[in-house]
Amino acid sequence: MNKNVINELVSLLGKENVLTDKEDKINYSYDATADMPSREPDVIVTPSKKEEIVSLVKLASKHKIPLVTRGSGTNLSGGTIPVDGGIVLSMLKFDKILEVDPANLTATVEPGLVIQRLNEAVATHGLIYPPDPGTVTTATMGGSVSECSGGLRGLKYGVTKDYVMGLEIVMPDGEVIRTGGKTVKNVSGYDLTKLFTGAEGTLGIITEIIVKLIPAPKFRRSMLAVFDNLDKAGKTIADIISNKVIPATLEIMDNVTIRTVENYSKIGLPVEAEAVLVIEVDGMIEAVVLNEFETVKSICSGNGATSVKLAESDADRDAIFAARRAALPALAQVKPTTVLEDATVPRSRIPEMLKALREIAVKYNLQIGTFGHAGDGNLHPTILTDESNKEEMERVHQAVDEIFKVAISLGGTLSGEHGIGMAKSKYMELQFGSAGLNVMKKIKDALDPDNIMNPGKMFWRG
Amino acid sequence: MTIYDSIDEVKDELLKCMKCGNCMEVCPVYLETRKEGSVARGKIRLIDAVLKGDLEYTEGLEERLGLCLTCMACVEKCPCGVKVDKIIFGARAAIVKNRGLHPVKKAIFSVIKRPKLFNLGMKAGSMFQGLAFKKHVSITGAYPRFPFGLDRRRIIPPLAAKPLRNQLPEVIKVPNPVKKAAFFTGCSMNFLYDDAGKDLVNVLKKNNVEVTIPKDQHCCGMPILAHGDAETALEMAKSHIDIFSKLDVEHIITPCGSCGTTFQHHYVEMLKDDPAYADRAVKVAEKIIDISDYIVKVIGIDESKLGTLNMKVTYHDPCHLNRGMGVKDSPRAILKKIPGLTFVEMKNADRCCGSAGSFSLTHYDLSMDIHKNKSKAIKDTGADAVVTGCGACIMQLADGMNRFNMLLPMYHTIQILAKSYEAKDKEKHS
Numbered sequence: 001m002n003k004n005v006i007n008e009l010v011s012l013l014g015k016e017n018v019l020t021d022k023e024d025k026i027n028y029s030y031d032a033t034a035d036m037p038s039r040e041p042d043v044i045v046t047p048s049k050k051e052e053i054v055s056l057v058k059l060a061s062k063h064k065i066p067l068v069t070r071g072s073g074t075n076l077s078g079g080t081i082p083v084d085g086g087i088v089l090s091m092l093k094f095d096k097i098l099e100v101d102p103a104n105l106t107a108t109v110e111p112g113l114v115i116q117r118l119n120e121a122v123a124t125h126g127l128i129y130p131p132d133p134g135t136v137t138t139a140t141m142g143g144s145v146s147e148c149s150g151g152l153r154g155l156k157y158g159v160t161k162d163y164v165m166g167l168e169i170v171m172p173d174g175e176v177i178r179t180g181g182k183t184v185k186n187v188s189g190y191d192l193t194k195l196f197t198g199a200e201g202t203l204g205i206i207t208e209i210i211v212k213l214i215p216a217p218k219f220r221r222s223m224l225a226v227f228d229n230l231d232k233a234g235k236t237i238a239d240i241i242s243n244k245v246i247p248a249t250l251e252i253m254d255n256v257t258i259r260t261v262e263n264y265s266k267i268g269l270p271v272e273a274e275a276v277l278v279i280e281v282d283g284m285i286e287a288v289v290l291n292e293f294e295t296v297k298s299i300c301s302g303n304g305a306t307s308v309k310l311a312e313s314d315a316d317r318d319a320i321f322a323a324r325r326a327a328l329p330a331l332a333q334v335k336p337t338t339v340l341e342d343a344t345v346p347r348s349r350i351p352e353m354l355k356a357l358r359e360i361a362v363k364y365n366l367q368i369g370t371f372g373h374a375g376d377g378n379l380h381p382t383i384l385t386d387e388s389n390k391e392e393m394e395r396v397h398q399a400v401d402e403i404f405k406v407a408i409s410l411g412g413t414l415s416g417e418h419g420i421g422m423a424k425s426k427y428m429e430l431q432f433g434s435a436g437l438n439v440m441k442k443i444k445d446a447l448d449p450d451n452i453m454n455p456g457k458m459f460w461r462g
Numbered sequence: 463m464t465i466y467d468s469i470d471e472v473k474d475e476l477l478k479c480m481k482c483g484n485c486m487e488v489c490p491v492y493l494e495t496r497k498e499g500s501v502a503r504g505k506i507r508l509i510d511a512v513l514k515g516d517l518e519y520t521e522g523l524e525e526r527l528g529l530c531l532t533c534m535a536c537v538e539k540c541p542c543g544v545k546v547d548k549i550i551f552g553a554r555a556a557i558v559k560n561r562g563l564h565p566v567k568k569a570i571f572s573v574i575k576r577p578k579l580f581n582l583g584m585k586a587g588s589m590f591q592g593l594a595f596k597k598h599v600s601i602t603g604a605y606p607r608f609p610f611g612l613d614r615r616r617i618i619p620p621l622a623a624k625p626l627r628n629q630l631p632e633v634i635k636v637p638n639p640v641k642k643a644a645f646f647t648g649c650s651m652n653f654l655y656d657d658a659g660k661d662l663v664n665v666l667k668k669n670n671v672e673v674t675i676p677k678d679q680h681c682c683g684m685p686i687l688a689h690g691d692a693e694t695a696l697e698m699a700k701s702h703i704d705i706f707s708k709l710d711v712e713h714i715i716t717p718c719g720s721c722g723t724t725f726q727h728h729y730v731e732m733l734k735d736d737p738a739y740a741d742r743a744v745k746v747a748e749k750i751i752d753i754s755d756y757i758v759k760v761i762g763i764d765e766s767k768l769g770t771l772n773m774k775v776t777y778h779d780p781c782h783l784n785r786g787m788g789v790k791d792s793p794r795a796i797l798k799k800i801p802g803l804t805f806v807e808m809k810n811a812d813r814c815c816g817s818a819g820s821f822s823l824t825h826y827d828l829s830m831d832i833h834k835n836k837s838k839a840i841k842d843t844g845a846d847a848v849v850t851g852c853g854a855c856i857m858q859l860a861d862g863m864n865r866f867n868m869l870l871p872m873y874h875t876i877q878i879l880a881k882s883y884e885a886k887d888k889e890k891h892s
Binding site: 019021022023024026027028030031032033034046072073074090092093135137138328329332333336337338 | 507517522
């Protein structure tokens, strides 16, 4: 990068907010995604005022320098790797809660705020912000909105896009726009809020977010059901929903995951089981919650669950959820590299997807543990491998190709909640066809003609 | 091969990191700076770059690796079980080997290494401290009058007029002892908090424990090891294994989690390849026990000895006591047993106070930024005293609270127990 650009950045932001040390460049060359190339940016900037972002964007636009917006860098799609170098824009100094509005059930926040801080702030009003990604205690609101993250409560409460009501965005030419607002009903114009939610930083820079809040459920009951057969578990999932119970949490772990978790944390999981389901129902009225709980329990038993463990206390609940939360860490300890996918299928196709994954594991001679959000069809096939083993990585890549093909053929999607980024861009045409993908490209070209916003993401470059 | 011989030995730990970033939730340094280079994931990536030949042993690397409290919060949080402390210690040793030790540190460490000289230096310090440190209204502190590499704003406690080990006999006999234990005083109880050291011995005496306090013991070496001077630390480790392995005792009691962790874990790692020391280091490590664990798990709390203390206290978990030695329940168990005493848990009691030994000297402002959360948590409890189990934490808490105008007294856990014993004696006599 031109030395003059660095000087311009320094005069704009001050020396302490322009990082060019080799060490810093290394530290902003990656994110949480496994098996991705890393690339050092030319410079990292840490502004603290909105006007600085506007000037920065104008500068990048003038010189046509790539601009990669970054929160905590916890995404799982290679979304914040500065693959063309350029400027990494750290948003972490924008970390304020601007307003909590209990009358309108909204909160207005800055993008660098860690999600959990919002949860803590609204809890005092008896409210929650439902999107609940695994990284809730580290990820930022801006990153979460840009990737449209999901989590364990997606089935009943939806995902990030269902809670974003309005945005403020600095566009690639430096213009500032506002989308949406605090009103529940709002059909004026194109829904730009939805367009920028999940845009992965490729269309503009989010500088303010208005989100919807909901009253915190007062009661909850949890259980863990064990099955010796995948179809029985699959039928249980379908039956719960068709019996008009929408659990807040409906999670599944397959046999490989169960064995690994048990080996890792010795919590008494049945290692012979083909599947376990972790189920939680919640609500505002205790009788309703208990009634749903009984319904779910009898569906599990009726479908031949070999055992159903009910949480009688908070400690029991914690133990059940600990088993589910241990899934990824336990799998991650088995091998040096953990390739985590999030292919998603309609929930009725879960047993088929699980069987296909098992066949893929055998075919490519790989260790694949699968767990995930069965209720919303969002599975996490997790390939346990070793990046330094070139031959095995080749098989991993073939297996990943096949996983996506199967997911699409079952009427599913490439990504339920992690985003496309660099990791899945090569499969986009598989899902959308060239016409569908072309519409997206046209949007991108119209809004960011110089392709400075997070280049190399979403669209495959071969 | 140990991590101190070759940085290659941390490779397996580096490989375990999946860069998830969960360490960002708990790293006290990162929570203040919010820069990738100050959190475990970032440091691991830098060391990885060095091993791959993408980065030299630069000043920038040394700076960033200096930004670690070794509080082990990330180690506890890490879903992949990465032993970040091991990586940091190994990397700092490699930096010293490649870049040399800072001359000031070199001079200080060479004195600490030689017990007699260190003793003399600290004694001299105690005579001169009236000159060096201006008095301050706070309970235990004085502002440094001359900046001896210390920040001028910092208050540090007065040095003991006479070190603890010079005040007590080497073996403290009791009639019909039920147990025999050695006492590793650590520097803080020897030179700064000798009253707490005497309380510790008195409590053991009252429980019929025969205590041996080897005169030739010295600094455990943790501050030196933490700065990467593995060579000096190794000499100190060997000397302590020689001293403590020849004693006829069932336990070796430590009053400080950092010293305890050093004996329990670091000596074993440092000496694992040395046939003359490896086995003995393991045996010594097995005897190491924190004083509060010793009271609760070995001799048991004798409630008939406890008198009433009308206090409301909160407890701060020292990092190395909690995550290094795994001791967090015993201090609370002691406090909760004391009649009249109200125990209030503070928010994030296990979050580092920002001291990290000499980190508070080398990074004073950052250390205080980290500390302010601790002072606030203490204030929110409404407690009228703070209890902890580490001298360095007491120093930091005193300095920090002084800055935030909170003049609460601070105690080592054992001092509260001693006070309760004294109260009982008074109850009997009145």
